[in-house]
Amino acid sequence: MAAIDGLPPLRDVIARHGLEPRKSLGQNFLLDLNLTQKIALTGGPLDNSTVLEVGPGPGGLTRALLANGAQKVVAIERDSRCLPALAEIAEHYPGRLDIIEGDALKVDFAAIAGGQTIKIIANLPYNVGTQLLVNWLLTEPWPPYFQSLTLMFQKEVGQRIVALPGSSAYGRLGVLAGWRTESRIAFDVPPQAFTPPPKVTSSVVHLIPRKTPYSCEAKALSMVTQAAFGQRRKMLRQSLKSLGGEPLLSACGIDPQRRAETLEIKEFCDLANAVEQMSAP
Ligand code: SAM
Numbered sequence: 001m002a003a004i005d006g007l008p009p010l011r012d013v014i015a016r017h018g019l020e021p022r023k024s025l026g027q028n029f030l031l032d033l034n035l036t037q038k039i040a041l042t043g044g045p046l047d048n049s050t051v052l053e054v055g056p057g058p059g060g061l062t063r064a065l066l067a068n069g070a071q072k073v074v075a076i077e078r079d080s081r082c083l084p085a086l087a088e089i090a091e092h093y094p095g096r097l098d099i100i101e102g103d104a105l106k107v108d109f110a111a112i113a114g115g116q117t118i119k120i121i122a123n124l125p126y127n128v129g130t131q132l133l134v135n136w137l138l139t140e141p142w143p144p145y146f147q148s149l150t151l152m153f154q155k156e157v158g159q160r161i162v163a164l165p166g167s168s169a170y171g172r173l174g175v176l177a178g179w180r181t182e183s184r185i186a187f188d189v190p191p192q193a194f195t196p197p198p199k200v201t202s203s204v205v206h207l208i209p210r211k212t213p214y215s216c217e218a219k220a221l222s223m224v225t226q227a228a229f230g231q232r233r234k235m236l237r238q239s240l241k242s243l244g245g246e247p248l249l250s251a252c253g254i255d256p257q258r259r260a261e262t263l264e265i266k267e268f269c270d271l272a273n274a275v276e277q278m279s280a281p
Helices: 012-014 033-040 060-067 080-092 108-113 124-138 157-163 171-181 218-230 243-251 267-277
Strands: 050-054 074-078 097-101 120-121 146-154 181-189 202-207
Touching: 012 080, 033 060, 050 060, 050 108, 060 074, 060 080, 060 120, 074 080, 080 097, 124 146, 124 157, 124 171, 146 157, 146 181, 157 171, 157 181, 157 202, 171 181, 171 218, 171 267, 218 267, 243 267
Parallel strands: 050 074, 050 120, 074 097, 120 146
Antiparallel strands: 146 202, 181 202
16 A cells, blocks of 8 residues: 555554454455455546545544545544544545544435435445445435445355345345346455454455336335245235235235245335335325
């Protein structure tokens, strides 16, 4: 990294600021310049982009984003210990890095974007990564304020995000992601790339919002998928009983004996629309 931006190596930064990684904050840091650069550029060149980063930590990915041309990075970090290290990066790139101390689960990302179209790029803390993704996927209005999401997950979660109907990884996450985005696993990252290494392999997932997803209400779809996959081995007439059971399924032309993992995304949207209609006053 020093060769690219003239800032000290990350290992020195971590030692100087006493940033011992904390498991409770999902802290697995990336210190390899080639890798942070690869993540930064997964969705194409960054020139003139505004990037929102969750969990910059000591700033490895943040530095790659700035060194590779992001016009502005807004980084949200919960661990106050990291702020002095991030302030040094901000000083090195005047006016290009804003740091917000806080919990990304409580932050209003649309307000931060402030009407600009932004890219969200993050090596997410694993303990909140899935919840953050679901929040972004359920954003209203759609198309959303972000142009793309480039996010690190445990490999198994990445596979659930891109899963297709009929596969064992297909579930609520795959339906929500497939409904509103085109998603792909960009590449895998081995445990040894992180400090400290996690137990499992990770994957960088890239998601691009669809401009016109099937029309349906996000909350209703979320509810239907939660019920259907909550009892994924049961037939839909049983798992969706509380939402309307057989009459609901018949209204959508879906065999009540099918199981959740056989349903196409369009069929989940039809169910969500029917649930909305049935509950309308
Ligand atoms: N981006 C850095 C890197 O790639 O080396 C650090 C990534 S580390 C996996 C996750 C980071 O997210 C940590 O710095 C951690 O403190 C931060 N974090 C954890 N929970 C958070 C939350 N709820 N909101 C914001 N940041 C959080």
